Amino acid sequence: GDSVTQMEGPVTLSEEAFLTINCTYTATGYPSLFWYVQYPGEGLQLLLKATKADDKGSNKGFEATYRKETTSFHLEKGSVQVSDSAVYFCALSVIGNEKLTFGTGTRLTIIP
Amino acid sequence: DTEVTQTPKHLVMGMTNKKSLKCEQHMGHRAMYWYKQKAKKPPELMFVYSYEKLSINESVPSRFSPECPNSSLLNLHLHALQPEDSALYLCASSQDSDRDISYEQYFGPGTRLTVT
Numbered sequence: 001g002d003s004v005t006q007m008e009g010p011v012t013l014s015e016e017a018f019l020t021i022n023c024t025y026t027a028t029g030y031p032s033l034f035w036y037v038q039y040p041g042e043g044l045q046l047l048l049k050a051t052k053a054d055d056k057g058s059n060k061g062f063e064a065t066y067r068k069e070t071t072s073f074h075l076e077k078g079s080v081q082v083s084d085s086a087v088y089f090c091a092l093s094v095i096g097n098e099k100l101t102f103g104t105g106t107r108l109t110i111i112p
Numbered sequence: 113d114t115e116v117t118q119t120p121k122h123l124v125m126g127m128t129n130k131k132s133l134k135c136e137q138h139m140g141h142r143a144m145y146w147y148k149q150k151a152k153k154p155p156e157l158m159f160v161y162s163y164e165k166l167s168i169n170e171s172v173p174s175r176f177s178p179e180c181p182n183s184s185l186l187n188l189h190l191h192a193l194q195p196e197d198s199a200l201y202l203c204a205s206s207q208d209s210d211r212d213i214s215y216e217q218y219f220g221p222g223t224r225l226t227v228t
Contacts, residue, residue, distance in 0.1 A: 032214040043202050044219040051213050093214040102154035
């Protein structure tokens with residue numbers, strides 16, 4: 001079946017540090033890949049997406065590249081801010097399958 | 113507009129109560145979803161409606177009853193819930209997948225449900 005393996009948290013970084021959250025996947029078909037962010041007490045917000053190999057999704061300074069050869073979609077940001085503190089979920093869906101498969105989530109805390 | 117709205121924001125109910133959660137989207141999406149999320153866990157899929165018809169039921173207990181009155185609305189009727197059903201209930205919507213691409217889902221803010 002489909003699965004997403006995500007870097008375990010929690011992750012604590014200082015403001016302006018470089019962020020990487022690892023995400024790898026297995027899929028029964030050709031997946032679209034997503035990063036969602038969940039701020040405390042809120043629902044999930046789509047952060048970025050990529051729908052084919054070598055696509056780079058980007059938003060709010062975050063980037064992730066769809067790497068088919070390594071089945072990875074790692075999330076990166078060059079300089080994190082306190083406001084980036086949240087839980088980040090990597091997810092995939094496969095054409096013809098309406099389900100989103102989520103990773104376990106990574107809790108990120110940025111300290112001033 | 114990529115907004116999915118959910119009401120109420122918070123709900124406290126006893127085990128003998130009947131209540132409903134509501135979800136609305138005006139993006140023209142034809143797929144709508146209910147998820148349950150426990151603390152520190154990813155969302156778990158409960159139901160999927162596609163073109164107003166139930167297409168996936170993830171073996172959810174019958175005390176949860178979904179309803180899709182039209183393409184913009186999704187309800188979740190609750191009856192005789194248990195304390196372990198306390199969770200954040202999330203609604204989502206998406207364009208229906210086509211031959212070449214699987215589309216992203218847009219989530220609402222959720223209803224925080226407490227069963228006493």
